[in-house]
Structures are given as structure tokens and as C-alpha cells.
Amino acid sequence: MVSTSSTHALTPDELAAIVARDIPQGAYVNLGIGQPTKVADHLPEGSGVVLHTENGMLNMGPAATGDQVDPDLTNAGKVPVTELPGASYFHHADSFAMMRGGHLDVCVLGAFQVSAYGDLANWHTGAPDAIPAVGGAMDLAIGAKQVFVMMTLFDKQGRPKLVPTCTYPLTGVGCVSRVYTDVAVFDVGVDGAVVRETFGIEVGELQERLELPLS
Amino acid sequence: MSRTEVLESVDAAVAGIEDGSTVLVGGFGLAGMPFDLIDGLIRQGATDLTIVSNNAGNGEVGLAALLKAGRVRKVLCSFPRQSDSYVFDELYRTGRIELEVVPQGNLAERMRAAGAGIGAFFSPTAVGTPLGEGKEQRTIDGRDYVLEYPIKGDYALIGAHRADEMGNLVYRKTARNFGPVMATAAATTIAQVTEVVPTGSLDPEAVVTPGIFVDRVVRVDARHYTVQGAR
Incomplete structure (x- = not known):
């Protein structure tokens, strides 16, 4: 049974809070540039989550303000940030070894399109x-x-961004496991898209507006 | 005396860079950007350069100034398009500069491979995407990879925090970024630092780039620059 936990579509902050809720205690996490950055503001006190930034730091703190701003x-996203106790710095090859080597637990990214099979398009509109x-x-x-x-x-023209096949150039193949949107959360992968949760919309209506089978 | 030269001027540090060189330029945005070495390179006059860097310049300083001076034939980078990359944008749109976009992790690893004497490597990044097209592909233990070749520099220009007289380097915060990898990947590595300390005064446990990777060091004044997104 799919839960409907809100009477309305989520605001960006509410969506960030939903993503934050699903990040395991103590996880090493990279938050992509833009919307995903907001997730950091909703991690509960004592979550133990360690944020990775690919320009070479673990245990990154919140955005810097005033005298905290340090160009180094x-x-x-090239925004000045702060360091938390236990932070570490490392060079770019090590930073990407943390990703490519499977050491990061969760990465949260924005997207132009995601396919039901987990293909991601988020770098180029073509x-x-x-x-x-x-x-x-x-x-x-x-x-x-x-x-x-x-x-x-849905995009500004109302077209679904969760699609049977991405039409924009791909960023990765079969790499996405879950899609958090303002109206529903989906698991995606080899078995296609599965609705986990909806916000202010019935599954039936969701099915009508998407061009792919939902289970 | 070690092989590393500590030079008195930026101009001496960038002397001899030939036209047509491939130059690795450190920095992520402005953090770690070797501003003084780039200004020195502009004065020095080398042209027809291939630049390898994460970005393609910000505003009109550093790498953007080198591009604006018309010295660069080609840029290899991961992210040329930024809110203040108008110098590159104009050159690119008018066909006056070549661009090879390389995923950031592959950019770092290709230089790491060059510095480590690795002939090529298989990377899972970009498989099935336009940036993986035309590359040799292999499946290893059920996962798909594309073959990536090293990127070797004739010169690397990097910004570090502190050096000793043997060229051992330490960096500051996220200004480290590409510096240590680029230092290994160039025939001649030139580092600008804000302080040169006597040999023996850096903690050997804390050295990030050992002096063997550094050919020339020059001290420059710390530069205050504004950062994007500062508030």
C-alpha cells in the first residue's frame, strides 16, 4: 500500500527534509550542486552524516558567512563553506577514488530526466x-x-521527467536507485519504476500523467 | 642542495615555457589558482598553449586573463561553463578555442596515471554516455569500463601554501584540489607559495607533495580575491 503523507505537493524544503529522513545514520554523503545542497539543512542533530565535497573535503560544514569566508x-559549487571538527582535506584523485571506489554511501543529484531503469540525464540538454x-x-x-x-x-511545460527512456544525453546508465519528487517518491532500476510514497496526488492520477507503467 | 630551484621572481619561475606546450593549471574555480604564475606566463609570451584545468577561467583574472590574451589553442577541462566564464564563452562561440570536456574524476585520474607511469586504465565513468563514445570498452567482473589514457603536461603551474627549500609542499584547505596530482604529471612543475621555509622546518608527516615532484618554487604575496557566492 502506497502511503500518501501530504495533502499537497512538496515545497523544495519539504522535499529536502524527506530526502534527509532517508539518509542513514553516519553515512558518507555527497550532495550535488543546487537543490540537493538543501538536504544538509534538514539532517537531524546528531545524524553523524559526513558530507563529502568533490573538490577535496570530508565533514564539510554549512555555508560561510561574514568573517568565516575563506577563498581557500x-x-x-564554489560557494564558501566551513569545516566541522574531524574534517579532512585531500587531492582530487583521492576525492574521486572515494566515489568511484564505492566508499561513499549516498549521493544526491538533480536531474533533467531519469528513466524507469535508473538511467540519469543531468549534464547536458543537447x-x-x-x-x-x-x-x-x-x-x-x-x-x-x-x-x-x-x-x-514535471518540467515547466508539464512533461514528465521520469521517463521510459531518456531523450537528453546520458550522465550514467542504470545508476539511480531512488527518485524523490515534489509529488512522489519512486524506486527505479531493472524492474522499472515503483511508487513508494505520494504527496497530494493519487497513484491513479500519477499513472495517467506518466508515460510508463508503475507498480 | 636539492634539484628543486627556489627562484627570486615569478618571471624566472616561468622562463623557458615554449610555444605549443601543454600546461596543467591548478585550481578549482579560484581556489588554488596560481595567479602570479599565470600573470608571469602572460608576460613571458608563450602562445598556442594547450591548457588542462578543471575550469576555463573566472572573470578576467588568472586563467581567464591568459585566455583573453589569446595564448590558448585548446582547453581540456571538466566544467568550462560558469556564471563568470564569459571570456571562454566568447572565444568558444566564435570558434577561436578548442574544448575537450573530460569528467572531473577522469581528468584527475588521467593525470594521476601520467604521473605514476600507468599506460592507460579502465574507468567506469562515462560508460554509455556521449563522453564514452568511441572509446575502447571492456567488461570486467560484470561491470563496464572505458579505456582512458594519461594526460601528461610539459609544465604544471600550481598554487600551494608553503614550501621548504627542497620543494616539499603543503597546501591550504580546498585550495589543494588538483595541485598534488598535477605536480606528478608534468615534466617541469612550478609552484607558487606564500611562504618558503628553511629545510627541516616542515613536519615530514604533513608534507603533501614531496619535493621530487617540484622543479621550481617561487614565493608570492598572498592575494586577496573575492569569491563567487560569498555573502
Whole structure:
């Protein structure tokens, strides 16, 4: 039985709180640039979660303000941040070994599209005039033990972003395990998309608006 | 006396960089960017350069200034497109610069491989994506990989925090980023630091880049620069 735990679609902060709820105690986690960064604000006190930033730091603290701003201490989005007790610094090859080597527990990423089979498209719209820029997205996509995507379920034109097959250029194949959206949470993978939870929408209506079978 | 030279000026530190060189340039955004060495390289005049760096410059300082001066033929980087990368954007859109986009982890590992004498390696990153197309693929223990080749530099320009007279380096916070890897991957590695201390005064346990990877060191004044997103 799928639970409906809200009477309305989630705000970005409510969605971040739902993702934070599902991050295991003590996990090593990388939060992607943009929306996923918000998840950090909703981790409960004493969660023991250690944040990784791919530009070379573990146990990253919150954004720096005022006198805390140090140009030598930024996150992957180049925003000044702080360090927590127990932080460590390391070079880029070690940082990506942490991902690629499967040492990170969870990575939370944004997406343009995710397929029911867990394919991810989040680096390039494929527009001919766009300057391609991948950053660490492809490494993150295949690196962590679990990859969560956080996005709205529909784009601004109302088209679903959870799709049978991605039409945008791929970032990774079969790499996403769970998709958190403003109206529902899905497990994705070899068996296709499974609804775990909905927010202010019935599964029937969800099924009508998506172009793929839900189980 | 070690083989590492501690030089008195930035101009002496970047002397001899030839036209057409491949230059690895440290930094992630502005953190760890070797500003003074790049300014020195602009004065030095080498052109037709291939630059390997994570980004393609911010604002009009550092790498962006080198691009603006028209010295760069090609950039290999992971993330050229930033809110303040207008110098690169303009060169790219008018066809005056080549771009090879490399996933960030592969960029680091390809340089690590070059520095470690590895001929090539299989990486799971970019399998099944446009950046993996045309590359030799292999399945190992049920997982798919693509073959990636080393990136070797003629020169590396890196920013570190402190050096001793033997070229041992320590870094500061996330300004470390690509510095240690690039130092291993170039025929000649040039480091700018804000302090050079006498040999024996760095804790050997805390040295990040051993002096064997560093050919030239120059002390520069700490530079205060603004950062994106500072508030």
C-alpha cells in the first residue's frame, strides 16, 4: 500500500527534509550542486552524516558567512563553506577514488530526466548552442553505493521527467536507485519504476500523467 | 642542495615555457589558482598553449586573463561553463578555442596515471554516455569500463601554501584540489607559495607533495580575491 503523507505537493524544503529522513545514520554523503545542497539543512542533530565535497573535503560544514569566508575553502559549487571538527582535506584523485571506489554511501543529484531503469540525464540538454560542461556529474552518478535523484516530477511545460527512456544525453546508465519528487517518491532500476510514497496526488492520477507503467 | 630551484621572481619561475606546450593549471574555480604564475606566463609570451584545468577561467583574472590574451589553442577541462566564464564563452562561440570536456574524476585520474607511469586504465565513468563514445570498452567482473589514457603536461603551474627549500609542499584547505596530482604529471612543475621555509622546518608527516615532484618554487604575496557566492 502506497502511503500518501501530504495533502499537497512538496515545497523544495519539504522535499529536502524527506530526502534527509532517508539518509542513514553516519553515512558518507555527497550532495550535488543546487537543490540537493538543501538536504544538509534538514539532517537531524546528531545524524553523524559526513558530507563529502568533490573538490577535496570530508565533514564539510554549512555555508560561510561574514568573517568565516575563506577563498581557500569552498564547496563544489564554489560557494564558501566551513569545516566541522574531524574534517579532512585531500587531492582530487583521492576525492574521486572515494566515489568511484564505492566508499561513499549516498549521493544526491538533480536531474533533467531519469528513466524507469535508473538511467540519469543531468549534464547536458543537447541543445546545439549549449557549451558542454560535465564537472563531476558522471563520476558521482556511477560512484556512490546509492544514487538518489531530487527533482520536480514535471518540467515547466508539464512533461514528465521520469521517463521510459531518456531523450537528453546520458550522465550514467542504470545508476539511480531512488527518485524523490515534489509529488512522489519512486524506486527505479531493472524492474522499472515503483511508487513508494505520494504527496497530494493519487497513484491513479500519477499513472495517467506518466508515460510508463508503475507498480 | 636539492634539484628543486627556489627562484627570486615569478618571471624566472616561468622562463623557458615554449610555444605549443601543454600546461596543467591548478585550481578549482579560484581556489588554488596560481595567479602570479599565470600573470608571469602572460608576460613571458608563450602562445598556442594547450591548457588542462578543471575550469576555463573566472572573470578576467588568472586563467581567464591568459585566455583573453589569446595564448590558448585548446582547453581540456571538466566544467568550462560558469556564471563568470564569459571570456571562454566568447572565444568558444566564435570558434577561436578548442574544448575537450573530460569528467572531473577522469581528468584527475588521467593525470594521476601520467604521473605514476600507468599506460592507460579502465574507468567506469562515462560508460554509455556521449563522453564514452568511441572509446575502447571492456567488461570486467560484470561491470563496464572505458579505456582512458594519461594526460601528461610539459609544465604544471600550481598554487600551494608553503614550501621548504627542497620543494616539499603543503597546501591550504580546498585550495589543494588538483595541485598534488598535477605536480606528478608534468615534466617541469612550478609552484607558487606564500611562504618558503628553511629545510627541516616542515613536519615530514604533513608534507603533501614531496619535493621530487617540484622543479621550481617561487614565493608570492598572498592575494586577496573575492569569491563567487560569498555573502
